Structures are given as structure tokens and as C-alpha cells.
Amino acid sequence: MKLATLKNGSKDGRLVVVSRDLKHAVDATEVAPSLLSAVETWSDCAPRLLALYDQLNDGRAEVAFDFDQQDAAAPLPRAPQWCDGSAFLNHGMLMQQAFNLPPLPEIETVPLMYQGGSDDLLGAGEDLALPDEAHGIDFEGEFGVIVDNVPMGCSATMAANRILLLVQINDVSLRAMAPFEMKRGFGFFQAKPSTAFAPVAVTPDEIGDAWRASRVCLDLALEYNGQWFGDPNGAEMNFGFDQLIAHAAATRRLSAGTIVGSGTVSNAGGKKGSACIAERRAIEAIETGAPKTPFMKFGDRIRMEARWRDKSVFGAIDQRVVQAIRPGQGD
Secondary structure, eight states: OOEEEOOOSSSSSSSEEEOOTEEEEEEEETTTTSHHHHTTTHHHHHHHHHHHHHHHHHHHOOTTEOGGGGGOOOEEEEESEEEEOOOOOOHHHHHHHHHOOOOOOOTTOOOOEEOOOOOBOOTTTSOOSSSOOOGEOBEEEEEEEOOOOOOOOOOOOHHHHTTTEEEEEEEEEETTTTTHHHTTTTTTTTOOOOOOOOOOEEEEEGGGGGGGEEEOOOOOOEEEETTEEEBBGGGSSSOOHHHHHHTSSSOOOOTTTEEEOOOOOOOTTTTTTBBBBBHHHHHHHHHHOOOOOBBOTOOEEEEEEEEETTTTTOOOOEEEEEEOOOOOTTT
């Protein structure tokens, strides 16, 4: 099943069911007004949404319309929580080697995770409006999951059964700001502006055997300013989403609609490229002694898309970086 949110002037948008080929959609507000509402009442809504999905794919939906990915909001324009992991240890090891960072304790047994802002999640075609190129603007290609209610202290096995939907993410980072914030001991805040999402959230069965061991085992193809940048596969997660959810819920309950991210998709060996500029810079530093690839400038564009059996799964993230208009400018 594929679900999306169309902008309608409300905070949570309008829920639609999207066809498997992403070409058509049908209104689903008779089932639930928004995806957040549907997730919060999933046991009741899911069978009814699935019936609409079957009708749409079979050509039996009465009022289907063309689906425009660029008109979609994030599947959840706002969420109860956004918890982002760093589950690909290859990414961290490259950064550590390139920039002589100290090793982190228990890195192979305890996942890294931070809590990001979840009140302003961006759609796939929305510009990344940011204040200053000097902040080190970077994209980060990730996969993520949307969960049902998760009790505190749940096991990874229980957590796996609480995964409702899969999503594709651009977790924007401001690399020049991150070291200062981390040194102060309270983690990321200003270094993590609004996160963007591909247009469509999908149930795990939509990717067949590419969903295994609580991992999205798909290539994530990235094009930066029209050039290939990488196509790393999500199978190399050192911690599955079940483990990340259990980690997040160790001392708190997770509300239905919480999003858990994988961290930057990263593959060992270098042949699959990278899913963020920082990792490419790390590889350059290791190989040549200094990074060469600059961070993003205003006007730069990033495109990300995952495919299964040569079909787009989530739709594409396709975003341009622009300079933010400060309050009072242009009045």
C-alpha cells in the first residue's frame, strides 16, 4: 500500500492513496483526514485503506486523479517525534579515519541516535531555504520507518511488529555548525534544519524480499547537479530498524507516528559512491590528504530515488538549495 499527503492549507494535509506505479491517487479522507490520524488508528484504518488501494490499482476507483509528486507534502508534515540513528558504521568509520576523530565507546553494540525537529517536515519538491552557504550545507540520503505505539522497554522483536510504513529521507545537515554543537555536549540543534521526505510512504510488503531483517535492502540513487553521486544499498545497516526502535524506546514510550531514520546510507568498498558530501570528502581526505568536493551552494540541486524491480518505490526527492529570506526582508 502506498500513501501520501497533499497540501490543503492544514497542518497535517489531506490523505490520499497512491497507485503502485505512482501515477494516480484517490482521496482517502473518508477513512482518515490525514496520515497521522490513520497511523494513530491503524488497526481500523489499514483494511479500509488497503481496499481503496486495490480498487485504484485494478482501475475500479470511482474518482481517481493524476498524482503529481511535486505537489505532495511530506507523508507526515509534522510528527510526534523524529529520531535519527547512525546505523551504517562504515560512514562513521570513514569520518573517524579521515578527520582523526576519537573512537566512540561501544559503537558496534549501541546505536547512535539524536532527536531532530519534527514540527516542520518538508515535501520532496520543496526548496531547501537556508541562511548561509558558509554553514556547510549537505544532503544525507536515508531510509526510515513510521511506527505504531511502542511501549517503553520493548524488545527488538516487538519493535519489528510496530513498523507500519517505510519512507525515504533527505536529512539536511549544516556541517560547519555540527562540531561546535557537539563539543558543547548537548548534541545537534542548529546544525539540523528541517528534514525532507519523498512523496510516498509504503507498507513493507511493497518491496517484497527487499524488506528483510528490518532493513530496506534497496539502492538509493543520488544525483547531484545532474551527475551520479552514489547508489548505496540499505542492506548494510549494522543495526536494523527493529534495534533502532528498541533503542529509542529504552526509557520512553514512542507515540504512533514517530519516525525513526537509518542515518546516511553507506556501503564499504567505495564502489557505490556516497549518500552525502561529507562522506565523499572523507574518502578524498583519506586517498589524497585533503577533501576536494565543496559543500552545497545556493542553486545546487539534489535528487534521490529508490527503485524496486525497476519501479520507483517512494517517488523522488528533487530539491534545490536557496537562500532563506529573513524576517523583514522584502517588506
